[in-house]
Amino acid sequence: MALTEPLHEHHKYCDDLFAGAEAAAAAGDWPAADARLAQFREELENHFHTEETLLFPSFEAATGMIGGPTQVMRLEHAQMRELVEQMERALERREGSGFAGAAETLLILMQQHNLKEENILYPMCDRGLASQAEALGTALQERLKAKCLTSD
Amino acid sequence: MHPNLSFEQAPPISVPFRFFLTAPLFGIAAGVLLAVEGGDMLASRWMPALLAATHFIVAGFMLQAMTGALMQFIPVAAGGNIWRPRWVAGFVHPLSILALLFLVAAFLTQRPPLFFAAGLGFALALGFFVLVAGLALWRTPAKGATIVALRIAVFGLAATLILGVMLTSALAQGSAPVLTLVDIHLAWGLAGWALMLLAGVSYFVVPMFQLTPPYPTWFARSLPFALLAFLLPWSAQLLGVPAAGRQALGLAGLALGAAYALATLWLQSRRRRKLTDTTFLFFRTAMLSLIALFLSALAFASVPGLAETPRAAVWLGMLAIPGVFVSAIMGMLYKIVPFLCWLHLQRLCGLAVLPPTMHEILAEQAMRRQFHLHLATLVCLLAAVWLPLLARPAGLLLAADCAWLGANLIAAVRAFRAFRNRIRAAA
Numbered sequence: 001m002a003l004t005e006p007l008h009e010h011h012k013y014c015d016d017l018f019a020g021a022e023a024a025a026a027a028g029d030w031p032a033a034d035a036r037l038a039q040f041r042e043e044l045e046n047h048f049h050t051e052e053t054l055l056f057p058s059f060e061a062a063t064g065m066i067g068g069p070t071q072v073m074r075l076e077h078a079q080m081r082e083l084v085e086q087m088e089r090a091l092e093r094r095e096g097s098g099f100a101g102a103a104e105t106l107l108i109l110m111q112q113h114n115l116k117e118e119n120i121l122y123p124m125c126d127r128g129l130a131s132q133a134e135a136l137g138t139a140l141q142e143r144l145k146a147k148c149l150t151s152d
Numbered sequence: 153m154h155p156n157l158s159f160e161q162a163p164p165i166s167v168p169f170r171f172f173l174t175a176p177l178f179g180i181a182a183g184v185l186l187a188v189e190g191g192d193m194l195a196s197r198w199m200p201a202l203l204a205a206t207h208f209i210v211a212g213f214m215l216q217a218m219t220g221a222l223m224q225f226i227p228v229a230a231g232g233n234i235w236r237p238r239w240v241a242g243f244v245h246p247l248s249i250l251a252l253l254f255l256v257a258a259f260l261t262q263r264p265p266l267f268f269a270a271g272l273g274f275a276l277a278l279g280f281f282v283l284v285a286g287l288a289l290w291r292t293p294a295k296g297a298t299i300v301a302l303r304i305a306v307f308g309l310a311a312t313l314i315l316g317v318m319l320t321s322a323l324a325q326g327s328a329p330v331l332t333l334v335d336i337h338l339a340w341g342l343a344g345w346a347l348m349l350l351a352g353v354s355y356f357v358v359p360m361f362q363l364t365p366p367y368p369t370w371f372a373r374s375l376p377f378a379l380l381a382f383l384l385p386w387s388a389q390l391l392g393v394p395a396a397g398r399q400a401l402g403l404a405g406l407a408l409g410a411a412y413a414l415a416t417l418w419l420q421s422r423r424r425r426k427l428t429d430t431t432f433l434f435f436r437t438a439m440l441s442l443i444a445l446f447l448s449a450l451a452f453a454s455v456p457g458l459a460e461t462p463r464a465a466v467w468l469g470m471l472a473i474p475g476v477f478v479s480a481i482m483g484m485l486y487k488i489v490p491f492l493c494w495l496h497l498q499r500l501c502g503l504a505v506l507p508p509t510m511h512e513i514l515a516e517q518a519m520r521r522q523f524h525l526h527l528a529t530l531v532c533l534l535a536a537v538w539l540p541l542l543a544r545p546a547g548l549l550l551a552a553d554c555a556w557l558g559a560n561l562i563a564a565v566r567a568f569r570a571f572r573n574r575i576r577a578a579a
Contacts (some may be wrong), residue, residue: 015363016424023426079498086506101511104429108491108510111360112229119296 003137004122010144163237171220178212179554186547191540196462204259232288247277271320297372301352308344363424410446413439430519434483441475490514493568514564
């Protein structure tokens, strides 16, 4: 198993949470939307935090590539955090259209971000961090996978 | 291998947008032509006005949208470096429009020099585009089914172009072209270029927009080669190979299209995103048209004499061109244009100011209403094939349909400009 495998799976998990929040808001089920968005935010934050504090620093240390692809990914994380906040503000005001607009934007940004990670950055990590694969893979699994399994 | 994941690879927004914003004009022109000419125009696929209107759509609407999309997609999604994109767009965009205008004028007036000018214009504009796009796709380190499909699609464009130039050369010399050549030209254009590109892009965007599972790898990898396996024997007709299996071969080609459509609908039925947006509706319309295209051809083939009815070919063309490709392109533009506006604004303001969301740039309701008009347009166009009385209203609807698309895209660009100017004024 590739060391980044838990991250791939966690992307899918976050997608599902996103879709649930979006569907609830579209149906005007505000309490459900509140709960699902909160859960989505928590998992997304967990994912970003895991990458930014564990995977990226390890990759940067192993390859010396600082300010390269990981920096771009960090910037996109910041953009996505902004959009999630925009969704939250719209939800607080119970503005369905504002929520949908921010959600639509986040979805595309998030999907193209995930594709870049899954097709480019994660394979680079798998190769560059091969010597620490087991330790890192387990650490990633602990931080991410547990949540996927328990919350389903 | 991929040192750069950044936005810097994206071309300036004007590069794709100049193509996207001119595309609807040619749809309007095709509609106006049908409204002016009326029912006779749809009597046979060889009517000069129908050839003119068809090229307004395929070499205008579709070509503009597809070249613009490739200028954006190759660097951003396929990791390929387009050489001087602004310069390339500045050459290809006006010259391809000029060539199209010559071609349409040539069909309508049947003047040989106009055919010559059209052939020359397309050879220069598209020959250059094929070279630049082909080189970028050849050199990209990225791999996968999308890259393979895009490479073959650009080859398909080159084949369509060469065959088209052969046809215009014959007409420029005042001689009747070989009719078989027309069928080969249109097969390469619709299957080798347009469907190949649509498939390659679908592999990427269908899972992305609706959170569907990915296309099965074996399917995604084999479809482009299966299409080639249809196109090569189809092209062998030109070498005098007996056309005995022609009908069966044609049906096999259309079956491949239907298989792609079924795969797409199947994936979409398993989507995890519950929201039905306008792009999804346009895409589903395109896929259902693609299946209807195959079923129609099958029905025509099984009823003796029906396939030879001149209007039968027009019906198939109506399903393929406005039904499949115009629908798919409209749906794609409604995602690409607002997202690019957002992305460029976001980059401009950094994280300090929030740019408007995609729906604030282009309202969902405006897109949805235009989709309903598009459906009405399709129904009326298809009915007009058999009921000439409906041709003029169908033409007006097509013009209105494309004008509305254009108005929506312009509204998005206005929102983009307004916000950009505010940021610049504040800075």
